[in-house]
Amino acid sequence: MKDWSSHHYLKVFIFILVPMLLLIDKNESYDLQNQLSPYLFWGMLLFSILLAVMVAKSVEKRTQMRLRQLKEELDSLRNTGKPLSVADDHFGEIAQSVNDINENLSNKQRINKAILDSIPLGIIFYDDQGKVMYVNQKAYEITGYTKEEIERFTVKGNILNHSEYVFWKTLHSGESFFGFESFCPTKDGREIPVMTSTKPLYDSESKQMIGIISTFIDISEQNRLRKVEQHAKVMLDHISDGVITVDNFGVINGFNRGAEEMTGFKTEEVLGKYYDDVFIKRKTIFTKLTQTLRSGREYSNYKKEMIDVSGEKVFLMITTRILRNxxxxxxxxxxxxxxITLMVELEQQIQRAEKLAVVGELAAGTAHEIRNPLTTIKGFIQVFENELKDNDKKQYIHLVLDEINRINEIIKEMLLLANPSDSFKKWMQINQIIKETITFMSAEGAMYNVELxxxxxxxxxxxFIDEGQIKQVFVNMIRNAIQAMKKGGIMEIASLYNPIQQRIEVIFTDHGEGIPEEQLPRVYEPFYTTKHDGTGLGIxxxxxxMKNHDGDLQIFSTQGEGTKVVLFFPIQTDDSFIDGQE
Structure with missing residues (x-):
């Protein structure tokens, strides 16, 4: 027999029952029994009622079956994503609507997942109990774990070690944390340093916290680069040369300790600033770098003189290079x-020494040729002095002898310049020699109204010095200072110990006319003098x-303000004593 559907039964029921109801009309004057037999009437009515009950039961049964089917398909949809079956009934319309909504949601989920997987951060979503609910693709790549393995983790387990406190504080208080470092263990047993942030998530309607989002990024490479950068900075800071780097816009991004000492600026003062703005007042020295940046021309060993932050003259050798990736x-x-100040000074000293050697040899030969006949002349004049009775004429003899003695002193200096006499060095107190020199030079100072x-x-x-030679140096320095102070005044003589350089410094300071800058390098040259009666041999x-004592002599002068001469005496701590006692 053909399996009729419920709506077929409903059609039969309506076909039989409706005509019967139409026959029953209260306004008619005859009885229904006169139209139909009683049995037929009640039979048709009973059949219609039974048929209606059967239809209702069939509809209920099919509805329950369809509901069970929908429930099963909804479970399948939730687990597998398989769409609901669509039948030709009202439930089919509902199923189609659910499928449309599910497809729309699936598309949005795929887009959201694609977005989350494309983010270069590991992203983990925990529910309000700390259970892992979602992990993006980058988190899989960083950890090496599979989705199933990570989904079994809890915050107390394998993900983001050492961050449990921050996690639970976020979960319990809703407080966010950004940019703290922790470690993420990987499947191969390593612990990767990561930069982590945690933030609570809230339901948009109930405003209840539903979990937290934890993001992390692998900073292994950043740490490696940071260590390389720190290592490079340590190396650069231990280089005595100043090193400055700028980007293509002229912004300073590198400044080592040597540059700090050379310029007087601290690294934190100049980093991130435009190079030209920092060194605008020193364009003659430091514009070579910006010229290289703009023109591409590189400079090698470019020498330049400048005044440093302490006001001292220094010489620099500048090299510039273009940086490329x-x-x-x-x-x-x-x-x-x-x-290269010390190198320049050494070159100057070598040049002076060479000049002294050449001039000394010439002076020595000349001095010997002059000294011999001069001795004869002096002897005969002394004989004439003894035989001469006229006292008025004797004063001319005395004047001649004084000049001969002065020539002899000049010859002695010329011979000393060529080859200093044998030294008789011994351990001595430098302050004692200074005091003795001042004792017999005070009278000469008083003649010029100069107080020592x-x-x-x-x-x-x-x-360890030759007392006689060092006294001669002191006399020369004091005499030069006295003669430079034409208006009189005070001349200072100081001594001090420099423990860093392991030397004693004796400083002569006058407040005279000073030496013009262009003449200062020449004062070391033999016979160069600006005094009308000078010999040019004192300095x-x-x-x-001083060189024969392994020391040095340096002169600093400013015209119109005065001159400072510094003598350097090296000491040997193992062999030197203090106050003459062992």
């Missing part, structure tokens, strides 16, 4: 500034004596 693209420029004042450091180490001879 691995692809050869320009990324900035670098300037290297080497302080001392500032001597006590308990200086002993120095060269003194310089030669």
């Amino acid at each position: 691995e692809q050869g693209k320009q990324i900035g420029a670098m300037g290297i500034y080497k302080d 004042v001392t500032d001597l450091q006590e308990e200086l180490p002993l120095v 060269p001879v003194s310089f030669r004596i």
Whole structure:
């Protein structure tokens, strides 16, 4: 028999029952029994009622079956994503609507997942109990774990070690944390350093916290680069040369300790600033770097003189280079500034020594040729002096003898310049020699209205020197200072111990006319003098004596303000004594 559907039964029921109801009309004057037999009437009515009950039961049964089917399909949809079956009934319309909604949601979920997987951060979503609910693709790549393995983790387990406190504080208080470092263990047993942030998530309607989002990024490479950068900075800071780097816009991004000492700026003061803005007042020295940056022209060993932050004159050797990345693209420029002041001074000293040697040899030969006949002349004049009775004429003899003695003194200095006499060195107190020299030079100072004042450091180490030669140096320095102070005044003589350089410094300071800057390098040259009665041998001879004592003589002068002469005496701590006692 054909299996009729419920709506077929409903049609039969309506076909039989409706005509019967139409026959029953209360306004009619005859009875229904006169139209139909009673049995037929009640039979049809009973059949219609039974048929209606059967239809209702069938509809209920099919509805329950359809509901069970929908429930099963909804479970399948939730687990597998399989769409609901669509039948030709009202439930089919509902199923189609659910499928449409599910497809729309699936598309949005795929887009959201694609977005989350494309983010270069590991993202983990925990529910309000701390259970892992979602992990994006980058988190899988960083950890090496599979989705199933990570989904079994809890915050107390394998993900983001050492961050449990932050996690639970976020979960319990709703407080967010950003940019703290922790470690993420990987499947192969490593612990990767990561930068982590945690943030609570709230339901948009109930405003209840539903979990937290934890993001992390692998900073292994950043840490490695940071260590490389720190290592490079340590190396650069231990280089005495100044090194400055700028980017393509001229912004300073590198500044080592040597540059700090050379310029007087601290690294934190200049980083991130435009190079030209920082060194606008020193364009003659530091514009080579910006010229290289703009024109591409590199400089090698470019020498320049400048005044440093302490006001001292220094000589720099400048080298500039274009900086390029691995692809050869320009990324900035670098300037290297080497302080060659000591090298320049050494070259000058060598030049002076060579001049002294040449002039000394010439002077020695000339002095011997002059000294011999001069001795004869002096002897005969002394004979004439003894035989001469006229006292008025004797004064001319005395004048001649004084000039001959002055010539002899000049010859002695010329011989000393050529080859200093044999030294008789011994351990001595430098302050004692200063005091003795001042004792017999005070009278000469008084003649020029110059007062000699001392500032001597006590308990200086002993120095190994020739007393006679060092006294001659002191006399030359004091005499030059007295003669330079034409208006009189105070001349200071100081001594001090420099423990860093392991030397004693004796400083002569006058407040005279000073030496013009262009003449200052020439004062070391033999026979160069600006005094009408000078010989030009005092400073060269003194310089030669100091060099023979492994010391040095340096002159600093400002025209119109005065001159400072510094003598350097090296000491040997193992062999030197203080106050003459072992």
